[in-house]
Amino acid sequence: MQDERKGRTSNEGNTVAQPASKELPTSTDVRMKNSSNxxxxxxxxxxxxxxxxxxxxxxxxxxxxxxxxDLTSENENFEDAVLDGLIIYISNIMTQRxxxxxxxxxxxxxxDEVDITGDxxxxxxxxxxxxxxxxxxxxxxxxxxxxxxxxxKELFQSLSQFWFDLKNKALFPFSLPSxxxxxxxxxxxxxxxxxxxxxLIDVIQIVKDSTEIDTFLVPLTTFLANxxxxxxxxxLLLKAGENGVFEDICKCLDPMYPxxxxxxxxxxxxxxxxDEVSHWYLLQESVNILPIILLPLAGGxxxxxxxxxxxxxxxxxxxxxKTREEDSEVRENLLFALLQLxxxxxxxxxxxxxxxxxxxxxxxxxxxxxxxxxxxERIVDLLIRTEEEIGEKGDFVDFQVPEIEQWLNGDxxxxxxxxxxx
Amino acid sequence: MQLIFQQNEAKxxxxxxxxxxxxxxxxxTYEEVEKELMEHPFFLKELPKEGDPLPPLLExxxxxxxxxxxxxxxxxxxxxxxxxLFHFKLKKWRTSAMCFTEGLKYAEDSWxxxxxxxxxxxxxxxxENFGSSLRDCEKALQYDKTYAKALIRALSxxxxxxxxxxxxxxxxxxxxxxEATKEQKAEIDKLHMQAVRNSKFEAAQLRKSxxxxxxxxxxxxxxxxAVEARGIRMKSKKFLRRDREASSDHRVQxxxxxxxxxxxxxxxxxxxxxxxxxxFYEGATFQEELVELLEMNPPAWDSDKEFVIDNISVYxxxxxxxxxxxxxxxxxxKDALKxxxxxxxxxxxxxxxxxxxxxxxxxxxxxxxxxKQFEWKQ
Numbered sequence: 001m002q003d004e005r006k007g008r009t010s011n012e013g014n015t016v017a018q019p020a021s022k023e024l025p026t027s028t029d030v031r032m033k034n035s036s037n038x039x040x041x042x043x044x045x046x047x048x049x050x051x052x053x054x055x056x057x058x059x060x061x062x063x064x065x066x067x068x069x070d071l072t073s074e075n076e077n078f079e080d081a082v083l084d085g086l087i088i089y090i091s092n093i094m095t096q097r098x099x100x101x102x103x104x105x106x107x108x109x110x111x112d113e114v115d116i117t118g119d120x121x122x123x124x125x126x127x128x129x130x131x132x133x134x135x136x137x138x139x140x141x142x143x144x145x146x147x148x149x150x151x152x153k154e155l156f157q158s159l160s161q162f163w164f165d166l167k168n169k170a171l172f173p174f175s176l177p178s179x180x181x182x183x184x185x186x187x188x189x190x191x192x193x194x195x196x197x198x199x200l201i202d203v204i205q206i207v208k209d210s211t212e213i214d215t216f217l218v219p220l221t222t223f224l225a226n227x228x229x230x231x232x233x234x235x236l237l238l239k240a241g242e243n244g245v246f247e248d249i250c251k252c253l254d255p256m257y258p259x260x261x262x263x264x265x266x267x268x269x270x271x272x273x274x275d276e277v278s279h280w281y282l283l284q285e286s287v288n289i290l291p292i293i294l295l296p297l298a299g300g301x302x303x304x305x306x307x308x309x310x311x312x313x314x315x316x317x318x319x320x321x322k323t324r325e326e327d328s329e330v331r332e333n334l335l336f337a338l339l340q341l342x343x344x345x346x347x348x349x350x351x352x353x354x355x356x357x358x359x360x361x362x363x364x365x366x367x368x369x370x371x372x373x374x375x376x377e378r379i380v381d382l383l384i385r386t387e388e389e390i391g392e393k394g395d396f397v398d399f400q401v402p403e404i405e406q407w408l409n410g411d412x413x414x415x416x417x418x419x420x421x422x
Numbered sequence: 423m424q425l426i427f428q429q430n431e432a433k434x435x436x437x438x439x440x441x442x443x444x445x446x447x448x449x450x451t452y453e454e455v456e457k458e459l460m461e462h463p464f465f466l467k468e469l470p471k472e473g474d475p476l477p478p479l480l481e482x483x484x485x486x487x488x489x490x491x492x493x494x495x496x497x498x499x500x501x502x503x504x505x506x507l508f509h510f511k512l513k514k515w516r517t518s519a520m521c522f523t524e525g526l527k528y529a530e531d532s533w534x535x536x537x538x539x540x541x542x543x544x545x546x547x548x549x550e551n552f553g554s555s556l557r558d559c560e561k562a563l564q565y566d567k568t569y570a571k572a573l574i575r576a577l578s579x580x581x582x583x584x585x586x587x588x589x590x591x592x593x594x595x596x597x598x599x600x601e602a603t604k605e606q607k608a609e610i611d612k613l614h615m616q617a618v619r620n621s622k623f624e625a626a627q628l629r630k631s632x633x634x635x636x637x638x639x640x641x642x643x644x645x646x647x648a649v650e651a652r653g654i655r656m657k658s659k660k661f662l663r664r665d666r667e668a669s670s671d672h673r674v675q676x677x678x679x680x681x682x683x684x685x686x687x688x689x690x691x692x693x694x695x696x697x698x699x700x701x702f703y704e705g706a707t708f709q710e711e712l713v714e715l716l717e718m719n720p721p722a723w724d725s726d727k728e729f730v731i732d733n734i735s736v737y738x739x740x741x742x743x744x745x746x747x748x749x750x751x752x753x754x755x756k757d758a759l760k761x762x763x764x765x766x767x768x769x770x771x772x773x774x775x776x777x778x779x780x781x782x783x784x785x786x787x788x789x790x791x792x793x794k795q796f797e798w799k800q
Contacts, residue, residue, distance in 0.1 A: 205598075242597075243611050244618060285615065302633065313622045317629035 055128045058097070062131035069138035069145075083148055090136065091155045098132055099158060133174040140181035140188075147191045150182065156196060164202040166209060172216035179203075180219040183226035193232055200227065201240055208248040212256040221252060221264035228271035231414060238278055239408040243286045246272075250292045259327055266333035269293065273340040275414065276397050279347045281404040289341070290354060291315055293334045296325035298359045299366065311355045324363070328372060331363075335375045342382045344401060345394030352383050499528040506541060519545035536566035543575055552579040563596055570602035570610075577613040586621035589613065645676050652682075653760045657741075661770030672698075672771055681705065684755060687773040688715065692783035693723055704756035708736050708749060712776065728778035737775045741765045746775065746788065 065086075136159065140146045150156060162168055162175035179199075182188050192199060203220055210217055227233045252265045269292065273282065282289040291314040298315055300322040308316045325331050338356075342348045357380065364376045387394055395401065399415045406412040437444050459465060461477035470476055476484065487493070487501055502525030509518035522542040529535045543558035559576035562569055573596050580589035593614045602610060642662045649656065662673070675683045686702040689695075699711055713731050721729060737746035740763045749758050758764065759772060766772060777784035 243615060285619070313619075313626045316626040317633050319629065319632070 058093075059127040059131045062093075062128070062135050066131060066134035066138050069135065069142070083145055086139065086145070087148055087152055087155065090139065090149075091152065091158075093132055094155060094158045097128065099161075129171075129174060133178065136175075137178040137181060140178045141184070143185055143187050146182055146188045150188075150191050150195050153195075160199075160202070164206060166206065169214075169216070172214075176216050176219040180223050180226075183223045186230065189227055189230050189233065192227075193230070193236070197236060200233065200237060204237075204241070204245060204249060207252070208245070212252075212254070215258075217252060217257065217261045218264070221249075221261050221268065224249065225264040225267040225271065228268055231275065234272055234275060234278070235407060237272075238281065238287075238404070241287075244288075246282075246287045246289060246292060253292070253296050253325070253330070255323065255325070259330075262325070262330050263327065263333075266330040270333040270337045270340075273337040275407075276340075276344055276395075276401055277407045277412065277414070278404060279341055279344050283341065283347055283350050288312075289337075290351065290356070293338050293341075294356055294359050297331060297334060297363050298322065299324045299362055301362050303355075303358055307355055307358055310353055311358075315359065324366060328369060331367075332372060332375065335372070335379065339375065339379050339382075342379060343396040345387065348382060348390075348394070349387065357383050495528040495530070499525050499534065502528070503538065503541075506538075506545075510541070510545065513548070515545040515548045519549075532565040536562045536569055536572070539565065540569060540572045540575070543572065547575060547579065552582045555579050556583070560592075563592075567596055567599040568601045570600040570606045573597070573600045573602075574606060574609055574613070577610060577617075581613055581616065584620070586617040586624070589617040590621065593617070641676065644680075645674060645682070648676055648680060648682055649674075649766070652756060654766055655762075655764065656766045657768045661766065661768060672769070674770055675701075682756070684759075685771050686711075686755070687771055688712075689773060689775045690721075690723075690729070690777075691775055691787055692777070692781065695721070695723060697721070702755050704759070705754055707752050707754050708758070708774070709751040711755075712736070712751070728781050729776065733779050734776050735779060737777065738764055738773070739775070749774065 136149075140149060149159075159175070159178070162171055163179050168175075182192050203223055207217065207220055207224070210220075228237070250265055250269065252261050253269075255262075269289070272289075273279065281287060291312040294312070294315055298318060300318055300320040302317070302320065303311075325334075338351070342351055360376055360380050360383070364373065364380065367373045367376060382390070402412050407414070462479055463483070470480065488498065490498070493501070502521045506518045506521035506525060509515075509521060519542050522538045522545065526535065526538050526542075529538055539558045539562035543555045543562060546552075546555035546558060556576055556579035559572045559579065562572040563576065566572070573592070576592055577589050580586070580592065593610070597610060597614070600606075600610075645662060646659060672685050674685065677683065682704045683701045684704060686699040688697045688699060690697075697715055699715060702711055709731065712734065716724075716729050716734070717731060720727070731751070734751075736749045736751060738749060738758070738761075739745070740747050742763070742765075747761070747763050749761075755772075758774075759766065777788065
């Protein structure tokens, strides 16, 4: 009994909701490193004749600008006027040079297929494209400039086609890091949510349509993992998400996908279990989070027919050749999510009834790290006890948990501690 | 007055242009007139059969509505469409479908085509031609990807045909693009959910049967190895082949300790009777098993009580010579099976013959045996 109390007061469910950058190193901004000259803004030479300027010269200018943006790590260094000027400059290049290039890229699967020769009005150069997006990426890494970018609707719209249009797939490696940077700080996330909430759905749609060989999944899943550290994002995702959208994102937990992608998706799953209000809903068929969590944790062991009968159908009769998730951080995130799901009584009962215990028992034999073994034991402990043993207060929360609709409709305000809510 | 004047003028004009018609009228007999009248739709007693030339008046009416030369494409399209809807309301699905098919020849607009395909799909659905209906729905969606009704019907067809993967694929393709009401969206989601559920269930069943099959194959291997290890001669190694009709009573089993349990047939050749010992442990003797067989449950045909343990002998057939080979009652099954003359039959069920000493029929059979005239078929 004492252990349960300890678990509750340490607020595990809520530490997850901390801003990503503190506990998740890879969510820091992507910066386009540039070894060229370290010039100040005045010498970058912002002028209006971008349309006619030679591609090489423009590209050099942009490289310098990117380098400058990379150096200045604190946004306070920029004056407002400089920022405004930069936004206009970037917008101009976007519409006059880069958008025309988009036509050449449509339909190509990767960069090698793009025909970069020939005239597109003014000659556009690969270097120019690189440099341009380097500027945008570094621009997005600073809070103030990023917010300014998000508030200029037209520029954002133009950039969106390079982020979300699958036809421009070949450009994703250049353009998506900037999107990723928009999600790394809480201030940026809040503005993004306010100004462009549909971005979430657009990202999910691409992840849905992607395949395991798509490298652009790394920035996209990182984006999702970062964004879901904000409670409002989680609420919106559940509200706007269609049936099975979780499964579509979490297909990336399959071993076919690269490790970084799996890692980010596991964080996504962990974050989504931060709100107790949503737990019951997450366990329902339309979201179906339980087999999503358990499948990577299951090895190829066979159980008896009656043990399989109440298990989720995705976990039944797995091939003996099935391997467990090899990365321990991914496993840890998934286990943590499962632990969260056992906080509320009816959710715990559902997890118990699904015979997840058997999967965990086998996992326990497999784990060697003490921290992991400990985590598994904590979950198993909650599952093997009956509700009578756990005690009267079955729900390990301080407040009365309402039905999900109330929260999704905005009628319920989460009793909050500090950090990320506005 | 005006009307009559116009009629007269028209008549005059007609008579001028078609003198042969005038002549016909003047020379027709009563019978000919009657015949012509009876062909008028008003007086027809039955519909003209297919293939028969139509009476000219009927043909004229037909031309009026359906002729390509006299009607524009738009008119024809409308005509066929209305006909289709008319017959649909009367639940004449085939006729309705035919009308829509005709209409499709004249439809040019994507939207019109989509509608017609959808309508025809509805007819097919009512006729329970779910495959054809599905194809038409897919065509409708190709021409109009916002068509919610077509998507719902397509998904329903897939559901009826249990084509879960196709349903999921269609849903992925069109669910976002269709313009659906809340109820329609709910319906689409419901069908999708059902398909996901079913396809997952089928996948699990497949995994299960693969696993079961694998376990059975492994078990079979073990048995064959065990039989070989004991030096038992086999007619064919395939005696374990899975036969759907064969019940589990007739298959040899292996215990976890590696002991074999055989189903054994006991023949009483003088009466062509037989018994089956379902589980004869290889370590058990014939004495033990036959005591149980004959004395615990005495056979009904043994009125003279000859078949008692002290009075019987056990034999098996040497398949090479046809002779009987005697087996001592105290022999264990496994030792009998590995006898150098014993061959395990094709069906994997060992058979032994039990005779009563002193029984005249048994004596006769045995004596025939010595003459090598009698061959047992197993």
